[in-house]
Amino acid sequence: MSRQWQGSGKRLGPALAGAAGVLALVAAWEAYKALVPDDGWVLGEVRVLPRTTDVAMPHLWDMAARAAEPLTSAPDSPPLWLVTLQGAGFTLGVSAVGWVAGVVFGLLVAVLMARFVPARAGLLPWVVLSQTVPLIAIAPLVKRWGAQLEVGTFDWQDWMSVAVIASYLAFFPVSVGALRGFTSPDADADGVRLDLFRAYGVGWWTTFWRLRAPSSVPYLLPALRLAAANAVVGTVVAEVSTGLRGGLGRMIVEFGASASADPAKQWSPIAGAVLVGLAATGLVALVALGLRRYRVGEAA
Amino acid sequence: MTAVVVSGAGRVFDGGSDAGTVALTDVDLTVGEGELVSLIGPSGCGKSTLLRLIADLDAPTSGSVAVFGKTAERARKDQDYGIAFQQAGLLPWRSVRANVELPMQLRGGAGQRGKSGQPNKAERAARSAELLALVGLTDFADHRPHQLSGGMQQRVAIARALARSPRLLLMDEPFGALDEMTRERLQDELLRIRATTGAAVVFVTHSIAEAVYLSDCVVVMSPRPGRVVATLDVPLGTPADRAARGIGLREDPAYFERVSAVREALHSGDAASDRVPT
Ligand SMILES: Nc1ncnc2c1ncn2[C@@H]1O[C@H](COP(=O)(O)OP(=O)(O)O)[C@@H](O)[C@H]1O
Ligand SMILES: [Mg+2]
Numbered sequence: 001m002s003r004q005w006q007g008s009g010k011r012l013g014p015a016l017a018g019a020a021g022v023l024a025l026v027a028a029w030e031a032y033k034a035l036v037p038d039d040g041w042v043l044g045e046v047r048v049l050p051r052t053t054d055v056a057m058p059h060l061w062d063m064a065a066r067a068a069e070p071l072t073s074a075p076d077s078p079p080l081w082l083v084t085l086q087g088a089g090f091t092l093g094v095s096a097v098g099w100v101a102g103v104v105f106g107l108l109v110a111v112l113m114a115r116f117v118p119a120r121a122g123l124l125p126w127v128v129l130s131q132t133v134p135l136i137a138i139a140p141l142v143k144r145w146g147a148q149l150e151v152g153t154f155d156w157q158d159w160m161s162v163a164v165i166a167s168y169l170a171f172f173p174v175s176v177g178a179l180r181g182f183t184s185p186d187a188d189a190d191g192v193r194l195d196l197f198r199a200y201g202v203g204w205w206t207t208f209w210r211l212r213a214p215s216s217v218p219y220l221l222p223a224l225r226l227a228a229a230n231a232v233v234g235t236v237v238a239e240v241s242t243g244l245r246g247g248l249g250r251m252i253v254e255f256g257a258s259a260s261a262d263p264a265k266q267w268s269p270i271a272g273a274v275l276v277g278l279a280a281t282g283l284v285a286l287v288a289l290g291l292r293r294y295r296v297g298e299a300a
Numbered sequence: 301m302t303a304v305v306v307s308g309a310g311r312v313f314d315g316g317s318d319a320g321t322v323a324l325t326d327v328d329l330t331v332g333e334g335e336l337v338s339l340i341g342p343s344g345c346g347k348s349t350l351l352r353l354i355a356d357l358d359a360p361t362s363g364s365v366a367v368f369g370k371t372a373e374r375a376r377k378d379q380d381y382g383i384a385f386q387q388a389g390l391l392p393w394r395s396v397r398a399n400v401e402l403p404m405q406l407r408g409g410a411g412q413r414g415k416s417g418q419p420n421k422a423e424r425a426a427r428s429a430e431l432l433a434l435v436g437l438t439d440f441a442d443h444r445p446h447q448l449s450g451g452m453q454q455r456v457a458i459a460r461a462l463a464r465s466p467r468l469l470l471m472d473e474p475f476g477a478l479d480e481m482t483r484e485r486l487q488d489e490l491l492r493i494r495a496t497t498g499a500a501v502v503f504v505t506h507s508i509a510e511a512v513y514l515s516d517c518v519v520v521m522s523p524r525p526g527r528v529v530a531t532l533d534v535p536l537g538t539p540a541d542r543a544a545r546g547i548g549l550r551e552d553p554a555y556f557e558r559v560s561a562v563r564e565a566l567h568s569g570d571a572a573s574d575r576v577p578t
Contacts, residue, residue: 192389
């Protein structure tokens with residue numbers, strides 16, 4: 001009985017903490033707006049706290065009200081929230097494609113590094129270096145390369161360039177985390193499990209599927225979560241820098257341009273980006289649920 | 301046929317710039333069919349190294365190892381032995397039953413495949429049920445390893461080592477991490493298992509009492525460099541007799557006499573190695 005209580009408490013805990021976090025954020029936003037003067041705080045020449053005018057920081061209820069209104073003044077214009085949701089769906093889809101591609105690529109790199117020790121020494125520095133290339137710089141390049149690609153009837157779409165950039169950011173934590181996981185049996189319990197598999201006379205791949213891959217799950221899951229966050233950020237930023245239409249990135253830029261006239265509008269796609277992040281986290285949580293058998297640590 | 305023949309085996313570990321560690325030098329060891337031989341000695345004397353040479357988890361730098369008349373490598377690939385370590389090393393994502401079945405699921409080397417193939421699912425289930433009954437864990441078949449105590453985990457590891465009905469069992473301090481009570485219970489269990497299976501056992505321990513209680517023969521080793529200093533027979537009856545006598549045997553004067561003999565051999569081995577100039 002008490003166990004069950006504990007169990008449901010455990011599951012409810014994060015949800016309650018999340019709701020409390022959102023409430024705290026709402027309270028902080030409105031409190032800041034109420035307490036700090038419109039022009040922010042200026043010390044000498046320097047503004048140390050930002051302005052709190054309705055243009056810079058609209059009230060949360062103004063944002064909500066704006067979301068309910070039509071996108072433009074055109075007679076058949078759909079409501080802003082619907083357009084935002086559609087954009088969020090688009091961005092989530094591209095992020096998901098980028099995430100899957102990045103995870104697959106990251107796992108392949110990790111397997112290669114786990115299998116061939118020289119490959120590890122040769123590849124790992126490049127994996128790390130790959131992440132120091134600024135995203136803004138490579139986005140237009142990828143778009144241009146993609147445009148030149150033509151294989152039979154296959155036509156490279158602009159959204160694929162964005163997905164490639166998302167996957168580029170997603171693969172990094174996966175390859176590093178999976179490598180740590182795949183090599184964890186070398187140190188676990190003095191390598192006893194590896195000795196056992198050797199005693200069974202089986203080869204590297206059998207040992208990989210039966211021991212290294214399942215052992216990697218506790219290391220892999222945080223990496224998958226990080227990869228999801230990276231894929232979403234990568235998608236939004238790449239949408240901006242390649243000018244791709246349909247997603248939240250472009251919307252944030254477009255609505256931002258008219259912010260002085262319609263300050264609450266751009267906050268809808270920003271909220272949409274938060275939603276996309278939550279959805280991505282939720283999807284990874286589903287993956288984690290499917291892999292829960294492999295998450296049990298060893299007791300004693 | 302003899303289970304294990306080690307002749308003139310040595311193992312030197314490369315120590316980078318210096319001369320390296322001489323873990324074993326000129327070791328001879330014979331383990332007959334169905335015989336239980338204990339390797340005893342202070343830690344660092346090369347017991348584990350010797351066991352790993354027999355298991356082909358490591359290769360000797362000199363001398364040779366034969367298991368059932370084959371090379372150690374062939375015997376390993378044919379899964380001719382079962383092995384258990386101080387750490388149970390169970391797979392935490394598998395049930396107790398699935399852990400016991402693991403060696404039966406994995407394909408051995410080419411020789412194994414040619415001979416009899418793999419046991420099918422029903423055969424595996426029957427065998428794991430039999431083994432879990434043997435180690436008294438029938439009720440825990442569907443538990444996961446983290447739900448078991450250390451002693452129970454070790455019993456699962458022993459059941460797993462027996463999965464393929466090996467005629468040789470290699471055990472490296474399998475009870476080393478357990479409390480004294482659990483330890484004595486598992487010793488009796490091992491005697492019973494031996495009586496049932498008739499497997500030869502190479503048993504590494506640093507407990508004199510354990511070595512005498514279990515073994516037909518105790519091999520005393522000394523460190524720096526690791527070598528065999530004495531081989532003592534322990535004529536205390538068959539495994540079935542011993543298991544039946546239990547505490548009675550542990551209090552028998554003949555048992556104490558053997559314990560003293562092993563202790564003396566251990567200490568003279570120490571003295572001998574102290575005399576070796578360094
Ligand atoms: N992989 C290894 N590399 C280097 N030295 C080792 C290795 N394994 C064991 N040794 C050394 O060999 C000696 C014997 O070790 P071991 O066989 O583990 O002893 P025991 O099991 O009797 O305690 C020790 O001095 C140990 O440091
Ligand atoms: Mg040892």
